[in-house]
Amino acid sequence: MTWLKEPLLHFAVVGAILFGGYSWLNDRHVEATAAEPVRIGEGDLRWLKQTWSSQWLREPTADELKGLVDDLLNEKVMAREAQEMGLxxxxxxxxxxxxxxxxxxxxxxxxxxxxxxxxxxxxxxxxxxxxxTPGKLSFRQVYFNPEHRRDAAADATAALGALSANVEDDSIEGDRLLFGDSFADTDEQALSGMFGADFAHEVVALEPGGWRGPVKSGYGFHLVLVTQRTATTPKxxxxxxxxxxxxxxxxxxxxxxxxxxxxxxxxxxxxxxxxxxxxxxxxxxxxxxxx
Amino acid sequence: MIRKPLTITSLVLLTVCASAVARAQDAGTYTVEEAGQAIKARPYSPYAGRNFPARPLFGDTHLHTALSFDAGAAGARLGPREAYKFAKGEEVISSTGQPAKLSRPLDFLVVADHSDNMGWFTDFMAGKPEILQNAQAREWYDMIQSGHAGEAAWAIVVTFSQGKFPPDIIYQPGNPAYRSVWQSIISAAEEANDPGHFTAFIGFEWTSLSKGNNLHRNVIFRDGAEKAGLIEPYTTQPPVGSNNPRDLWKWLRNYEDKTGGDVLAIAHNGNLSNGEMFPIIEPVTGKEIDREYAEQRAHWEVLYETTQMKGDGESHPFLSPNDEFANFEKWDKGNLDLSVKKTPDMLEFEYTRSALKNGLKLEAKLGVNPYKFGLVGSTDSHTGLSTADDDNFFGKISTAEPSPERWSHPFMANPKLGLKIMGWETTASGYAAVWAQENTRASIFDAMKRRETYATTGPRMVVRFFGGFDFDEADANSRSPAIAGYTKGVPMGGDLTQAPAGKVPTFLVAALKDPIGANLDRYQIIKGWLDAAGEVHEKVYDVAWSGDRKPGADGKLPPVGNTVDVPNATWTNTIGAPELIAVWKDPDFDPSQRAFYYGRVIEIPTPRWPAYDAKYFGIKMSPDVTMTTQERAYTSPIWYTPAG
Amino acid sequence: MGSRTKLTGRRLLRSQKLARAIAVAFAASFMATAPTSEGHACGYDSPQTASQGFLNWLYPDSLYVVGAISREVAAGRLPVANFDQTGPDLFGHRFKLTATALEQFGDMLRAASPGPAALPSVSLVVVEPMLWTRFDQGPDGLRTTVHVPGALPGDLVLVSGEAVITEIAARRLTFGQAVERGVVRLYGTAPQIAQFLLSYSDVGASDSAVETSQKPVFSLASAAAGSPHFASMQSHPVGIAPAELGCTPDHTEISFHEGERQ
Incomplete structure (x- = not known):
């Protein structure tokens, strides 16, 4: 363990020496440059007040203002000092x-x-x-679950034939999907989160009116009837x-x-x-x- | 110079708990009575005026950026703006120069940088004169200038770790530089916040570490800049800050009183607290926790981060010997810095399930349950990149971003005690799922307050969990189970009170796999209860599963199987089910006993992140590296509380 | 021949010293956390992690070599052997290999040096173990000192990885190619960088004669053309805005790779 501490100790010593040297230099410079005062004027004061108010939504109190001026003075003298030292x-x-x-x-x-x-x-x-504003979509879907069907895509296609004639027709019972069958004012990102990006991409492009599909999602196949679509519009x-x-x-x-x-x-x-x-x-x- | 603009300590002394009590009881949970009123008000169309959440929002409540001292020191160069950008689904270049993009955007993110010394490191590296005027800082600086950057780095980290940081340059409330760091975090959140699409919460982490024991809390504001900008984050270094959670609660109270805003706190990594996260004996006082502690904790800490990169915190095999899924991403070697070895007696006070159980005990005694929390997962990533997917895992810290050897680096070690945690043991986890109506700060925050949340270890599976006294099979078969769920019962995080005569709690459970993820193995309900003798118990029930598996003689369902091809880091969805749904009735119900129930959804086995690394880099790893995982989700509990 | 033998002998001696030094360095990195009593450690900080992290700030984005090396390994352009460690490296074997490669690299620089005054002082760090090596003018030509604490003021700094130096030392990769692929990054003044690239881009070429003959001019344009994927990736807008954070250093003057960020 001692060897682990050694470098730290070593650098602490080096640091102390450096610090000593630094302070000594520092002192000398303070004397040498004392003649040139650092000024804080009315403009500085106004600027300080403004910055404060924009952050705190009120005027600084007298004490607070004094603190701000102190800080600014410190900064200025330090910057001057750094310059003097050629840092x-x-x-x-x-x-x-x-x-x-x-x-x-x-x-x-x-x-x-x-x-x-x-x-x-x-x-x-x-x-x-x-x-x-991204476009929004209201739609209904009928789900064909590959887990429950031999050929979900074929079932969906067959069902589409029966449905297309009448858009009001909701006699076709698909399989139950946890998200539900009816969606209002959904955007592509939300759709993508629920069904996957490909599904979302395909469905947002569908024209309203009429059952379409089958559309593939992360869960199986869907027939989709877009009831309403709002285009992406400038705000x-x-x-x-x-x-x-x-x-x-x-x-x-x-x-x-x-x-x-x-x-x-x-x-x-x-x-x-x-x-x-x-x-x-x-x-x-x-x-x-x-x- | 004026000091501390906020005289926090003096204000908090005025805090009384009366209002806290009222709020604790009124945490916004559903009750069956309220739900019943909702059903009467319902119009003919089941969807018209429906105001319950239709889909869960996924996010991360715990992400660090370069502004966290340790993250910056470990090389993270991405700040809050990049973090929000990445969470929104944009591609960014990571701190090691690698293009990074999420599989899909998150819905929300909390940048929660460590409040202690927040922003100091980046300012120091920028050579800020206010810092360099300090002798100690100057010494470090000179070390760097003279070619000893490595030693300087370590010296700085050690000094900070030991709490010996020079007080006049430490970044904490009162230091103007600290205020400007906080303001920059706030403006990053304000800019990224996009109500309806993406929520950027303002937050920070209060990183309390007492003797190396993790007592961290993430603080999340419901409010925007106009309120969060009036304060500065609470820290832990005395005298300005404190390590004691009670002081944090006072600070939170003070924030709400002062600004009229709303705030909550989420604890995490009890597994590294060495028995101090969910105490019965309060570590600070050495006495049993009192009613005030219970009230304050229940009020402010409505959620717990149960899974994240530093291990999973649901339960432990020692505590749940009959639960074959309890041995999951287990980190039980010691506390956060491995300075003290873990002993089995500590475990009860650091895991979620045992805390929920002890909460029942304490409630019976104190009248308030301090550990009545809902569950979320989050990453705790220190890279500015909120990644929880095993095939897209950017690691815990920037030096652990994808590389052929990150798996083999020790993550941390204490050779004196013979303790070591390897890089491959970090977990690609997790996210918070929130059932909020809208993607806004207010809506998500309110859902968090009513605990309508669940934790996932990364996959975005959809999990429903409703409790009531009247669910039946038909509800599970209905077209929209959620309607039955909300109208006949309460969602996750809610309460059931005294069972009507002859009635037994029933649960409507449903889960849908991540649309681009793995199938589901099973849905389990975990019940914990307090018996008449004051003892707590737990039991795991399988309530829905894939295929036609039958429970064996021991009542246990056989494993789902395993399709993982480790060398190729692939799996197939030929086993498991995309959807699980069932109604379950508690077979062992005693109406006089306090109980809680929560759901656990298990995925089929999939490759763990080292398997993806091995495949991508074409490398071999040692045989002890875990290559497969079963990702999961944990719902917030529903509590049953008998009358009286 | 005589001087060659002498050189080998000296190198051997140096290697022994080295091995000791490296063993210590390595043990240090395995020591990881010094247990802390009260404070804010996040547990995983180790001297190695901290100095790697520092590097990314001192030489802005120097850890991009980690990403570049990862990509090269995945693409099969850097050997995996260096990373295929299924057991602990108890005897510092890997470090002996690295140190030998660094010595060899130094010898190659010496051979390629156009003249005694042409080699600026150069410090090279291999990031995995954070091992620094300094190449400077000694009494009899270029001197290689493996395991120094860090770069001295005014040094040209090279940031790279173990596998990269090993490949150059084995003459399977030229220094110029390594720079093109981003697995070496240079930090210094523009003339320093230019001078070094001009003189040493061909170090590592399989025909050692090239090292002393005419050197083709290395250019950024050829870097981009030689590796289109890399070029497009590196020019991707990273979107970090240092000024917004008010805290990251401006590095206009010192990074050769500056254009990669916006």
């Missing part, structure tokens, strides 16, 4: 963190963006699949406005991030030496931004 320079995690922070900023911009009604409507029209814009906005923002965010990265690359310029280019393949430098 971001040779540290992948810090570097990534900074990049991430910038990314958040870009994304926040998208989150705060307020599209015009026209923009939203245009987005809604361009992405119909995102904002629709009225007014009712899904919030969802459209959310989708718009998420699309906008992707778009903005991409544009921003392209801009950044243009701003700083990207140079890959020839061997790098060759190794990464044609168009590598430009493609990355497009992803």
């Amino acid at each position: 971001e320079k040779d540290d992948t995690i810090i570097r990534r963190r900074l990049a991430q922070k910038l990314k958040f900023l870009v994304e926040d911009t998208a989150q705060l963006a307020e599209p015009t009604e026209a923009e939203l409507r245009q987005f809604y029209a361009a992405n119909p699949a995102k904002f629709e 009225p814009f007014e009712t899904v406005k919030d969802a459209v906005l959310a989708e718009w923002r998420s699309a906008k965010q992707t778009e903005l991030s991409r544009e921003y990265l392209v801009e950044l690359r243009n701003k700083y310029g990207v140079e890959l030496d020839d061997s790098t280019k060759a190794a990464l393949g044609p168009g590598a430098a430009t493609n990355v931004a497009a992803q």
Whole structure:
């Protein structure tokens, strides 16, 4: 067991040394940079209040506000300190963190963006699949259970001949199915859950009026009479406005991030030496931004 | 700096139990009287105005994502949004780069990340300065920077496990970063929630672990962001949180009082609690549980997660020696971290059936049954992927996602005690089936509150279970047994009170196989009762089965057979039946004795997940690996309570 | 010949040391949970699981090699022998094999090295046992050190699996093919990665002469063309949105495989 603890102990010691060194460095920097105060202004205060209210649905109390300001100050001095220490320079995690922070900023911009009604409507029209009510189906079924019949499919076909003449006819007794014989306002997903995907797929395509089949399910064969079918319809814009906005923002965010990265690359310029280019393949430098 | 925005502890002290009592009695279960009124009000058409549930909704009440400390540390990178997407049937790329998709969508999902240190790991790995300013965190960070990531990882896990995490950086209520993690979980659920099609519940797991004994509870909100966003999840690390379930109940009460919302809690893995999940002697006080404990527990914990990846919790061969199906996915080596070995005397207080039995005993004594719970299954997966199918099993943690050798990795071990659980022993289980009218938060939650639920080990079989005094053969032969079921009796989770003179409880039972799954072997009813001498008993009855099998001299039905081709990981539906239905009358009924009845539906044998792995990867496994299984469903019980 | 013998002798010596080191490492991974008294362990955490898990964050999506290896095994392109363990590996046999393969891989890198300055410091981790190996410039050429704690700052990091290195060492798989198939992933700066691929893509080719001759240029385009299924799978939109969680690291700069996520 002792060997198990050894590495931990070892690293605790290393950690302690590092921590000691860190604190010492830290102290020195505090002195060196004390002259430049970190400022919190009215804008910060307003922003803090807003964030708080959006989460808590009320204004922060005086105490709470004080706490928020404290936290913000801490964050700011820490960030300043990290910069002073040059932490971001040779540290992948810090570097990534900074990049991430910038990314958040870009994304926040998208989150705060307020599209015009026209923009939203245009987005809604361009992405119909995102904002629709799936079609619903009311139907009756007669079940032919292969467990109880020699040839359930043949029985179903024979019964279909007798039924087709009159859609009101319900004289044919099929076998009992636990789900019942009559279904109202069911969508494809629910049907698929009950009978299996193939059955659902086939039945949603049936035209109302007239017995059809046999349709195969996970349980056997069915004759199906669709009594009512509503098509998949777009949800009225007014009712899904919030969802459209959310989708718009998420699309906008992707778009903005991409544009921003392209801009950044243009701003700083990207140079890959020839061997790098060759190794990464044609168009590598430009493609990355497009992803 | 102001501390804790919610002064939970002070508020909970005000909690009184009077209202809890009222609610406990009024948990929304059907009674025969209510059902009788429903029948009178029925119009001519049996379907018009029918408001009982037509099909069960399947879901998972217990899924972890990268935001759970342990899930993230084990490499999970999928968050709540991906988890909901996957549950809705979309394809996602798993944390080990494998495309993953469910055979069909789930109807609902609860992302239940561990509340303690929720989101910390992912923030730490992102190098959040608020975390790195802490000396201990900085030390870990430097270890990683200097090429000792492995040691850092282990040091972090051990520090957290031992409860020695630096208090000023631990993610818990009061820390602004914690609030933002919680807000992100809430918004993921709000976005995924699609009433009528898919329900995304807001929830979390309260991960109480006392001396390594699992006392975990999943907390599920009926409400949306406007209420759940007013609080932050309850944790276990004192002083902010607590390991004591009573404190959780107070917290739940406080939530409802404060927000006017509704919430419930589901316990799980009693099998790893070393006798503490369903106590008679309360572990914290060392005294027998009192009426208040019973009331609170009955009120808040209306469901129990009886099957999941860390083993099945219905019963144990030691407790049910005459039940040949009790030895199923058994995890009985120790507690959750295998720090204490299991002894047989613990078993009675950790399995579903014995808890239901002890509940009758306690009810007779205290007037309230603390263990009057319905049943669900769920995954407890830590991958963001809610998979419970054996042919599509993404494992318990991300490092156990499909690979040629996941079966052979120890899942956990304690060599000091000689205890080890192997990777292949994890169970591809389970889901929660809920008889809700609509696929909405409200409708599913309400069905949970009335315990109209059942557990499955993965397959989506349809299971009906009704109790009443007047069911007869004709009801089993009717076109729509559910109509008889709801009009003449109560569904699973309900209550039967004093039997009318000369009447005996009858049960209308029905099961339909998963439309893309295996046939059914049998439908059993398990009865537990309390005799006049105060002793509890149990008995398993076969009530419907496939084929023309006859019970033997010992009263036992012969096995259904086995068509599993292990090398090819296939089976055929040439045995078993797609549908089972019957009316059963209790042959041993004594109207003066408290009893419960629940249904157990057993599938024919099918390949277990290692068989699919062996076939897919073309590998051999050691002979001790279990290759076949008999999947099953457990219904919530119906209780019989004599008058007086 | 003389130097060859010397090398073998030294390798043998090193192997013995190695075997000991690995036995310890392995015992550690089998120790799994240190029993805890009070807290929040989920039981299954072991040093190995935790470091594997960490890897997936430190080198984003590095555990994708696990999925890629699984797929390759299922497709019959990686041998199952490595995984066909029906009994416990009591004497660390498997680890000796892995260590030998790593040494061999190091020797192959040395042979393929275009010049003494051309090899950046490279750390390789095989994910199953989380065993790290470092290849760097020693006094007499490339030096292989099996079982180091982890990568040092500035290292090019290779993430792979035991079977992959074994196959390369046995010259049944080239390093370039392994990268194409996703069973090796590279993490470092773009020039580091490019340089390494340029120099070592053919390591593992059955004709050892190729290792010192002209090297064909490795490109992403050829990776996609060579394995259409893989390419389509890897480009699938995974849908993770790190920013939404506010917690996953941005890895624009360091992952060669970055384009796979969106």
